[in-house]
Amino acid sequence: MNEHDSELIAGMLENKGYFLAEGQNDADIIVLNTCCVRETAENKVFGLLGRLGKLKKQKPHLIIAMGGCMSQQEHIATKIKQRFKYVDILFGTHNIHMLPDLIDQAEEQKKQVIDIWSERKDIQEGLTVKRFQGFRAWVSIMFGCNNFCTYCIVPYVRGREKSRQPEDIIKEIKELVNNGYCEVTLLGQNVNSYGKDFNPVIDFSDLLIKINAIDGLKRIRYMTSHPKDFSDKLIMTIAQLNKICEHIHLPVQSGSNKILRKMNRGYTREDYLKLVKKIRTAVPNVSLTTDIIVGFPGETDDDFSDTIDLIKDVEFDSAFTFIYNKRQGTPAAAMEEQIPDSVKISRIEKLIALQNEISLRRNNMEVSKTHLCLVEGPSKTNANLMSARTSTNKIVIFQGNKELVGSLVLLRITGYGLTHLEGEVISE
Numbered sequence: 001m002n003e004h005d006s007e008l009i010a011g012m013l014e015n016k017g018y019f020l021a022e023g024q025n026d027a028d029i030i031v032l033n034t035c036c037v038r039e040t041a042e043n044k045v046f047g048l049l050g051r052l053g054k055l056k057k058q059k060p061h062l063i064i065a066m067g068g069c070m071s072q073q074e075h076i077a078t079k080i081k082q083r084f085k086y087v088d089i090l091f092g093t094h095n096i097h098m099l100p101d102l103i104d105q106a107e108e109q110k111k112q113v114i115d116i117w118s119e120r121k122d123i124q125e126g127l128t129v130k131r132f133q134g135f136r137a138w139v140s141i142m143f144g145c146n147n148f149c150t151y152c153i154v155p156y157v158r159g160r161e162k163s164r165q166p167e168d169i170i171k172e173i174k175e176l177v178n179n180g181y182c183e184v185t186l187l188g189q190n191v192n193s194y195g196k197d198f199n200p201v202i203d204f205s206d207l208l209i210k211i212n213a214i215d216g217l218k219r220i221r222y223m224t225s226h227p228k229d230f231s232d233k234l235i236m237t238i239a240q241l242n243k244i245c246e247h248i249h250l251p252v253q254s255g256s257n258k259i260l261r262k263m264n265r266g267y268t269r270e271d272y273l274k275l276v277k278k279i280r281t282a283v284p285n286v287s288l289t290t291d292i293i294v295g296f297p298g299e300t301d302d303d304f305s306d307t308i309d310l311i312k313d314v315e316f317d318s319a320f321t322f323i324y325n326k327r328q329g330t331p332a333a334a335m336e337e338q339i340p341d342s343v344k345i346s347r348i349e350k351l352i353a354l355q356n357e358i359s360l361r362r363n364n365m366e367v368s369k370t371h372l373c374l375v376e377g378p379s380k381t382n383a384n385l386m387s388a389r390t391s392t393n394k395i396v397i398f399q400g401n402k403e404l405v406g407s408l409v410l411l412r413i414t415g416y417g418l419t420h421l422e423g424e425v426i427s428e
């Protein structure tokens with residue numbers, strides 16, 4: 001989501017006459033688009049700001065702007081005002097579109113410009129987006145989140161759910177297809193609650209049906225799906241529509257009912273397992289990935305065992321695993337029974353070892369199967385090979401021609417690693 005916001009920022013800057021610099025030292029303006037979901041990301045930003053302060057001393061005309069989720073938090077904005085006075089512009093998540101005006105103000109006033117809105121007023125349509133990739137595009141379908149999971153800062157920095165009008169989404173995707181894009185990833189913190197703020201309601205299934213009908217579009221992905229809002233109607237829609245990829249990112253967060261309740265996730269372990277069963281029955285080849293947090297306040301060894309059991313039971317294709325991290329202002333940060341770091345670390349190590357075993361086993365099961373894959377470009381690890389993606393969102397490395405980029409090829413899987421498959425071309 002933030003990367004897509006960066007595409008928007010880059011588009012606005014290009015419209016203003018800027019072009020991409022080779023590196024920090026060549027830049028006239030540096031925009032930091034920040035994330036505050038976990039503390040490590042925040043610490044990196046402060047480290048970078050420190051280095052940029054030195055650069056600014058050498059290049060006083062350099063404009064430094066900071067936006068994104070970190071700026072949206074009051075204590076961070078105060079810190080920037082007081083301790084990082086050389087940051088020229090501070091803007092938030094709800095007024096990205098104001099950046100060009102804020103740059104003008106900073107140039108005129110020669111003092112720190114701060115503009116942070118508490119809520120998004122209207123959804124800004126028609127902004128220029130500089131797409132970083134040639135044939136896959138991100139398309140926001142909604143902003144914000146209403147769920148208030150007790151560990152999560154997102155609702156506080158991204159505001160309440162606001163869905164884009166379906167006509168605007170369809171128009172954007174049609175334009176993308178006209179410009180050669182063949183895959184879209186629909187973005188929202190909880191895409192399953194798309195349209196709940198409309199009257200009459202157009203839900204996510206209805207939107208998918210409309211998008212699936214767009215001529216020339218080959219693949220549709222979406223994230224993130226919240227388990228509590230995954231309706232039977234949506235499962236049937238996904239199963240029936242031919243362009244929807246066979247991959248669902250379905251964050252479970254924990255396998256313990258006690259912890260799920262404390263997290264305010266709105267489902268039980270049993271609900272989740274039932275949902276997985278329904279999805280796998282309707283979409284047999286689906287790949288499932290998830291997010292898991294370990295060390296949430298009050299998580300006992302038994303609660304953690306419940307998570308381990310659930311992972312063994314579901315056998316996710318892969319998982320993003322996180323150590324619980326206190327976020328100022330969220331209910332969980334004030335909960336008692338915070339878990340010591342040593343326990344959190346030992347739990348995450350166990351979890352990662354188990355998931356790696358499962359991921360390897362699942363990748364092994366792919367050998368000798370065939371997949372229609374979208375070719376993305378040279379492999380990141382071996383420039384002589386090409387990299388493509390299955391509908392199930394697995395990377396396949398294969399010997400192929402650079403001209404294949406952006407097209408669908410049929411590959412037979414010949415080998416595997418932890419995070420990729422190896423394949424050979426059957427037909428182009």
Ligand code: SAH
Nearest residue numbers: 151152189224251291292322323324325327
């Ligand atoms: N909207 C998405 C995810 C948003 S944040 C969803 O509901 O699934 C991405 C992931 O970061 C979350 O799924 C969660 O696993 C993790 N996360 C969020 N807050 C966290 C925290 N305080 N500590 C550790 N992990 C966190």
Ligand code: SF4
Nearest residue numbers: 145147148149152154
């Ligand atoms: Fe955060 Fe929960 Fe909203 Fe996801 S659904 S963004 S985890 S509050």
